[in-house]
Amino acid sequence: MITIENVSRRSFLQGMLSASAFVLCARIVPRPPWAEAVGASPTIDTTAFHPGMFVGIQSDGTVYIVAHRSEMGNGVRTSLPRILADELDADWSRVKVIQSDGDERYGSQDTDGSHSVREFFDAMREAGATARLMLVRAAAQQWGIPESQCVADPVHVVSDKSSSRKMGYGELAAIAAKLSVPKKEELKLKSPQEWRYIGKPAPGSDVADICSGKPLFGMDVRVDGMLYAAIAHPPVLGGKVKTVDDSATLKVTGVKKTISIDPFTPPHAFQPLGGVAVVADNTFAAFKGRNRLKIEWDNGSHAAYTSAEYKKQLQQTARQAGKVIHSVGDPDAEFAKGGKIFEAEYFAPHLAHASMEPPVAVADVQADKVTVWSPTQNPQGVQEQVAKALGLKKEDVTCHVTFLGGGFGRKSKPDYAVEAAVLSKKTGKPVKVVWSREDDIKFDYFHSVAAMYIKAALDDTGKPNAWLQRSVFPPIGSSFEKDAVYSGAGEMSQGWNVSPFDIPNFRSENGQATAHIRIGWLRSVANIYHAFAVQTFANELAYNANRDPYDYLLTLIGSGHIVDAGAQGPPGIAEKYPYDTARLRRVAELAAAKANWGKKKSGKGSGMGIAVHRSFLTYVATVVEVEVDSTGAIRIPHVTTAVDAGIVANPEMVRQQFEGAAVFGTSIARTGEITATNGAIDQSNFSDYPVARMNDAPYQVDVHIVESTAPPAGAGEPGVPPFVPALCNAVFAATGKRVRELPLTRNGFA
Amino acid sequence: MTHFKVNGLDQSFDGDPEMPLLWYLRDILGLTGTKFGCGMALCGACTVLQDGKAIRSCIKQMGTVGGLEITTIEAISSHGPHAVQKAWAEVNVPQCGYCQPGQIMQAVSLLSSTPRPSDDDIDSVMAGNICRCGTYQRIRAAIKEAAKERA
Secondary structure: OEEEEEOOOOOOOEOOEOOOOEEEEEEEOOOOOOHHHHOOOOOOOOOOOEEEEEEEEOOOOOEEEEEOOOOOOOOHHHHHHHHHHHHHOOOHHHEEEEEOOOOHHHOOOOOOOOOHHHHHHHHHHHHHHHHHHHHHHHHHHHHOOOHHHEEEOOOOEEEEOOOOOEEEHHHHHHHHOOOOOOOHHHOOOOOHHHOOOOOOOOOOOOHHHHHOOOOOEHHHOOOOOOEEEEEEOOOOOOOEEEEEEOHHHHOOOOEEEEEEEOOOOOOOOOOOOOEEEEEEOOHHHHHHHHHOOEEEEEOOHHHHOOHHHHHHHHHHHHOOOOEEEEEEOOHHHHHHOOOEEEEEEEEEOEEOOOOOOOOEEEEEEEOOEEEEEEOOOOHHHHHHHHHHHHOOOHHHEEEEEOEOOOOOOHHHOOHHHHHHHHHHHHHOOOEEEEOOHHHHHHOOOEEOOEEEEEEEEEOOOOOEEEEEEEEEOOOHHHHOOOOOOOOOHHHHOOOOOOOOOOOOEEEEEEEOOOOOOOEOOOOOOOHHHHHHHHHHHHHHHHHHOOOOHHHHHHHHHOOOOEEOOHHHOOOOHHHHOOEEHHHHHHHHHHHHHHOOOOOOOOEOOEEEEEEEEEEOOEEEEEEEEEEEOOOOOEEEEEEEEEEEOOOOOOHHHHHHHHHHHHHHHHHHHHOOOEOEEOOEEOOOOOOOOOOOOOOOOOOEEEEEEOOOOOOOOOOOOOOHHHHHHHHHHHHHHHHOOOOOEOOHHHHOOO | OEEEEEOOEEEEEOOOOOOEHHHHHHHHOOOOOOOOOOOOOOOOOOEEEEOOEEEEOOOOEHHHOOOOEEEOHHHOOOOOOOHHHHHHHHOOOOOOOOOHHHHHHHHHHHHHHOOOOOHHHHHHHHOOOOOOOOOHHHHHHHHHHHHHHHO
């Protein structure tokens, strides 16, 4: 649903565009009701009408398109504006992309859950088509001819079909600015054959600025009179300062003062963790001063958390009946028949986001108004949380969104922006809070640890008649509700509530677990551990049945059916995005064919693994090729991924996302592990939380995109989940060693 | 007082000699193209050139920069984009882009010592620069492209 207004005379783009510029505001419902269950964020605002995108045309012909979602390498400043530019028949070289501030009139700006293109595709098209129609009408009016005689052709001009007359968009802008907005029924959207930019590869809008070191990122923000702050956070969640000795700190050159930050009131949600801030006139002095603080902490009840013990508890819970999430047929009856049973347990540890740019924010509190500059996935969340912390209204907080040096879900949580605002208020100066890498890794919102149990009853051919899967993890909900121990619908919908396989008797369960550290969503979220368990188990069943793993996977998927999630299916989603396993089968076939599956012999240190997974409404199959030497060192020479993401706005961006997902997945599978001792995180930097480097990342990732007319689905996240089990399955093919616990380094590999 | 050059200009410093060059460049000079990633020479985001060779500015203390010529991403080319920057655009390397100035500085250094690097040369030298978005295969391709361009 979208309605569009001509706001040329009251545009917030004023100042940037001249008085005669033509500016449209699209009012849209950007987030359908089912979005919450599909995405990870529990803070999505789903109230009905939201104003959406703006497009403005300057009299010199420059087209301004607002990017209202955050750019963190997802390509959103390219993909979304090009959808609008396509329907507008704009010349892309004359488009300037403007990053919007946080503003609820845009609808959801929370850039997570691989939502951007799939939720704003229609809205961007309609906004572009509306602007085009108004330019055509402006020309018709100018020439005194029927509108039907005018056409936007080819780009950036309107032509008179009966003569050689043409007028540029810039010339028409002032006339169009006075027109009323056409009704939606009057719009003529292009057919896919007419698309100029949609579906065509295009490089990122900002490559030149990035490569020349322009100050684009939150870390690069400098405001006059700004102070710098580093914060000593409580090492244990919920910890409080008992005593603090800042005498050595205050002797550090450049340090101004120390300020205590209040501990949070549970649930912690997006509140700062509390602690002691050191305010200085440069970042280094703040860090150095912070390191010299002598603080005695009251660690509180979470100091009992030690992840090695906790792992055993989760595994124990996973062995017992849990809460039933979804059930088909009668698996217990099949298990009771006493046929052949296969069961296995899987485990995946906590992970940290470790985006290259650690959390950082600048805040300037002036009387009752606050300005924040932050690399945030969630600018409206920044407004809300800063307002709440300072006792102001959301409208009193302006949030400028910078480029993000990676986000991966961490930067949806605005705790660090709140810290900057609190310190600005206390110092009366603009304050930049800079987290060190150690802060980033120790005080993350961690990807959850998970224990999973799967059991199958097999027929004579080794195919399951019944399948039970049970997953146990401290839920994301624990960050927002004090006593949440069961998964929310979001995590269960991520590769767990239903099976992609054609199995007549199936049940999914969830067991309870209490969180002792902050749990949050990380790129691909629960899909990571769920796909790892299900796709490894499928691979184990194949070998158990003496079958080729790829052939067996096709047998499990079957010829294709629509998966009915029943009551678990969020309303509205099944109609627009039916879960069609024929599409899953197709990507498996494509990936296997492109990877030359079966042409090379596995074993003796080399092997191929395959896995499939549907997440964020996108179907993905991944084949990983590995070489493992006698020391257990793994090389990944080749990865082949097939993707069916429906209509793809920009294949170049999708390719980048899937290339990157293989590297992100390598980090997770090979070394990704966060542990805790006595409530405190053991890891601190890339030394003890290693991530994939060029020499251990996949050498070559080939991405094959399925041509599709289905509605656009997600692209940023779906590449990660199948990669991890595909890699572990390849390691099994190469070495005969089964990986049931991540990471690979815990299994004698390197 | 320590005297040195940054991007061809004379500079001097008499502050805390322990301050890393990284924070001097970013907070004092306002040259923010050089990025902070780890503070321990583990990620390469802070890479600059010292007398033409890549170093990690996050562990280079200001007490030790006397007489040095430092070049940052802002000044690797005086006329138009550097061949490496052009290759980066050609291959559409960046995703989020935060690590890319460091990657580019490392690549410039590599190509000045090894004009036609092999895969092994590239992998071993570039392994010190982390990219969490995972642009490695494009970085490798872009370095080869730049090498061709300069040949």
